[in-house]
Amino acid sequence: MSCENFTAKFDEYKKIRKQKKLFGTFGFRGVVNEGMGAEKAKRTGAALADYLGAGKTIAIGKDPRISSPMLEEALIEGIMEQGCNALTLGIITPNALSLEVGRQADAGVMITASHNPPEYNGMKCLSKSGMGFSPEEDIALEKIYFGDLKPKSKKGKRLNDAGASDRYRAHIIQYVKKMFPVAPMKIVVDGGGGSASTVTPETLLALGFEVIRFNCKYDGMFRERNPEPTDANLKKLKSLVVKEGADMGVAHDGDGDRTAFVDENGKFVQGDVTAAILADHLLRQCKDKDKKIAVTIAFSNLITDVAKNLGAEVIFTPVGEPYLAQAKLLCGAQVGLEEHGSVLIGWSREGPMLAGVMAGILSKEKMTFSELVATYPKYHQIKDAKTLPAGTNTDAILERLKREIPKDYDRISDMDGVRVDYADGWFLVRASGTEPKVRVFSEGKTEARARELNRIAMEGLERAMV
CATH class of the missing domain: 3.30.310.50 (Alpha-D-phosphohexomutase, C-terminal domain)
Known part of the structure; x- marks a missing residue:
């Protein structure tokens, strides 16, 4: 599959970034009741419903922020006024939403401000495939958003499905067991008080690992720590890993689409190092003849070393999940990597999945986490x-x-x-x-x-x- 169709769009992408009035790199966010409120949420729902056409179904996921229910109600109102059905899935991770959109909806909206502080919230739109909206789709939706929207005569329905998280856990367990062995291991999980707080520990337990839970109850104010899982914000996790004699620590952000790792010595492992390790071991088992790794322009040169050993091609993209998804779609890249450690295996960032995969890699290699990291070049x-x-x-x-x-x-x-x-x-x-x-x-x-x-x-x- 040629990448010409993708690389030829780079100049167009730059123009679109300048044209956008609502969407950023992926979705939009702001301080609640300042830059982000119920009216914006309602109009986003209405614009998306108008974009899809009456009778379609839009799946909705959210993170635990205290403002998420308010924004969800406004979003649903806008969707239904334009004749579409609103399918609520509760508190889930973006990847769980991505899978559910592909399974039973025509589009999706994730209500989240990701790793931002609790006073923020926002929205991300997903297409039928479960992929984040492309830059072209963002512009098309903005035209409707800023246009003249009038309610349809026939309203849509409100639907609910409480089983998305259970299906997501089952999906991860099946994937990891198929790819990797499971050896006895103790793992400390810092859920960040976010969407992955129940998914990751329960998934790791089901895979057979011993799990120590920390900060794994939903907390819309993120009282335990800043939701961004950086080295500076994970002091308690690092200490707990050492105290418990654990093999590794795992941490997430507010919506669970960022995953950070701590080795057995309580040392934070840089995001592009963990992403490169994950890509390396996933592609070692990939049977495709042409192996391709999509990475953002901000990614470490470590990926060129990994690609060389795999005989893979590296495809650089602008920063942002939607560009990596486009590289997977148009270039046939098997994985997409971001410098902060996020990995796209399907069409969206994995979160809890990465904890299971990394544990599987350590089980297979029979190494400690620090030993595994030491096998890669250091930058x-x-x-x-x-x-x-x-x-x-x-x-x-x-x-x-x-x-x-x-x-x-x-x-x-x-x-x-x-x-x-x-x-x-x-x-x-x-x-x-x-x-x-x-x-x-x-x-x-x-x-x-x-x-x-x-x-x-x-x-x-x-x-x-x-």
């Missing part, structure tokens, strides 16, 4: 950011940045921001999709080189802002 990364003054033209700054960088690089890409590659590392400067700042990532084979590349990027950025 050093620095993640930085610079806040911009209000009203800053980020696109103009990034365009000037390309002229301010010393020309001793191997290649440069403006697919999404500006990525500059050298023989021994790279840096990326790109606009944040949610905040008035630019993010600066750098990576080198040594820490000193990573810092040097960070300096080159930041100094170039300063000159570009003058």
Whole structure:
């Protein structure tokens, strides 16, 4: 399958990102009752129903945030007013919703702000396949959203299905058992108080692992910790892994589509390292002749080492789940990877599935987690950011940045921001999709080189802002 149809869209994707008024990289979010409220939720439901046509069914999932029920009711009202059926599935993960849309609906909406703090909420739209809306679909839906929407004469129905989480757990168990053996192992699960809080521990228990639960009750205020599962936010999990003598720790965000890992020594394992390990072992068992790995432009060079050993091709995409899904669709990539550790096996980010797969990998390899990580090349990364003054033209700054960088690089890409590659590392400067700042990532084979590349990027950025 050729990737030409995908790569040919990169310039179009950049234009669409500038045209969007509602949607960001994937869906939209904001502070509840400020940038995000019932009226926006209702209109989103109405626009999606109008886009699909009367009589269709839209499946709805949500995370446990205290604002989710309010937004869900408004969303349902908008859907039904436009003649579509609203199928509520309760608190589930985005991947569970993706599977259910493919099974019994025509589209889906996930009510979530993912890893953002509790005062935020938002929505993500899924197409019939269970895939996040493409950039083209976002624009089409926005035209309806900002147009003249009038209620249909015949209302849709309200439906409910409480079995989605049970089917999702069964799906994970079947997948992992088919792929990997299960050896005795103790795993600490930090559910984050989010959608995966019951799914991951119960799935691991069903697979035969010993599970220690921590922060595994729904908490719409995320009182135990910030919902983003970063190294700094997982101090209690890291300590608990060591205290319990566990083989690994697993943590999730608010909706359960991010999965972070801690090794047996209580050390946080970088997201692109765990994603690369997962992709490596999944593709080792893949029988496809042409192996392809889709990764965002912000991903570590570790993936090129993994791909080389597999005889696989690496396909770079703009940052965001929908672009990885498009690479899977148009290029035939078996997996899609994001730098924070998310992995697409099907059409959406896996969450609890990754905990089961990683445990299966450790069981098969008969290694500790730290031993497994040590078998892969080590790269050093620095993640930085610079806040911009209000009203800053980020696109103009990034365009000037390309002229301010010393020309001793191997290649440069403006697919999404500006990525500059050298023989021994790279840096990326790109606009944040949610905040008035630019993010600066750098990576080198040594820490000193990573810092040097960070300096080159930041100094170039300063000159570009003058």
